[in-house]
Amino acid sequence: MPVLHSIIHKIDKKPDGSPAILHVSSGELVESEARDDLIQQLNESYNAKTGKAWGFFHAESGAHPFSGWLGKYLAGTKDFTEFSNVAVEHLTRLMEESNLSIGGNAIFCHYLQGMTDYLVIALVQETEAVTMTDGLTLMTIRRLDLDHIHLAARINLSEWKSNPKSRQYISFIKGKNGRRASEYFRDFIGCQEGVDGPGETRTLLKAFSDFVESEDLGEESAREKTNTLVSYAMAQAKLGEPVTLDELSEVLDDDQPKAFANFIRDKEYGLSASLPPDKKTLNKFRRFTGRIDGLSISFEQHLLGSKVEFDEVGCTLTLRSLPTQLTDQLKRAAA
Structure with missing residues (x-):
């Protein structure tokens, strides 16, 4: 320097x-x-x-x-x-x-x-x-x-x-x-x-969650990409540099380096080509995962308290705003 x-x-x-x-x-x-x-x-x-x-x-x-x-x-x-x-x-x-x-x-x-x-x-x-x-x-x-x-x-x-x-x-x-x-x-x-750094970071993480859902990624792959995104964004924050969407997209997937960037542009999230990462927002974006007897659960930490509610006493989870694909399957099964 x-x-x-x-x-x-x-x-x-x-x-x-x-x-x-x-x-x-x-x-x-x-x-x-x-x-x-x-x-x-x-x-x-x-x-x-x-x-x-x-x-x-x-x-x-x-x-x-x-x-x-x-x-x-x-x-x-x-x-x-x-x-x-x-x-x-x-x-x-x-x-x-x-x-x-x-x-x-x-x-x-x-x-x-x-x-x-x-x-x-x-x-x-x-x-x-x-x-x-x-x-x-x-x-x-x-x-x-x-x-x-x-x-x-x-x-x-x-x-x-x-x-x-x-x-x-x-x-x-x-x-x-x-x-x-x-x-x-x-x-x-x-x-x-x-x-708005925190707002831009929240929008980026929302876009990433939507991207993971649209790709129907496995638990391990989703967790790996989440860690990659947070690590990259945190490293940029430490350097005082912005997150560049094209560079982040390449870091997330070597085989399809433009996939995430194209997803963001196609869905019109309104994000700039580069944005300032907010460390507080990133720190809340961690993934909880678990699997038992044919049941697999995986969600980002920032959803806890909004779309996912945990009852510590009863040790139960309440899920809101379920994916349409899942609700359609459940309705067909119930019929």
């Missing part, structure tokens, strides 16, 4: 309403192992965060100037330090207006992952840590708290440049303490929510 440019500015702001004080860095972080480790940890922490949203830029305006500054930097009319300086000044002004915000270290980093350019911006707090000195004594130090990042955004610069009509080239952390706590940071980026 080559780091192209990176810089850290510091904003001092207390929650007591006192003015924010901006400390602008004199230049970029120099190339070093410490810098690369910092950016690597920042990205790992960001990727691991749940509750992220995906979106795109508002049209450039006085209220949303960030995309214009970023465009000038990418065009070469501003260098990275100039771009970060004007951006962090804007962030400080917005922070002043927010009674819920406190200061922090504003990290800007332009890096390359594979063939894709990214810009990540995060406001990172500091915390105390204890270290051992060479003289075997303990010393308290201040460190960047990369484990608890609450305000951050990542922009896929390559997608923004190549596909400006995309609605998911920006991802950002949605505040756990409510929208207002992170709204000023989203305004700073000039981002509007464009794709």
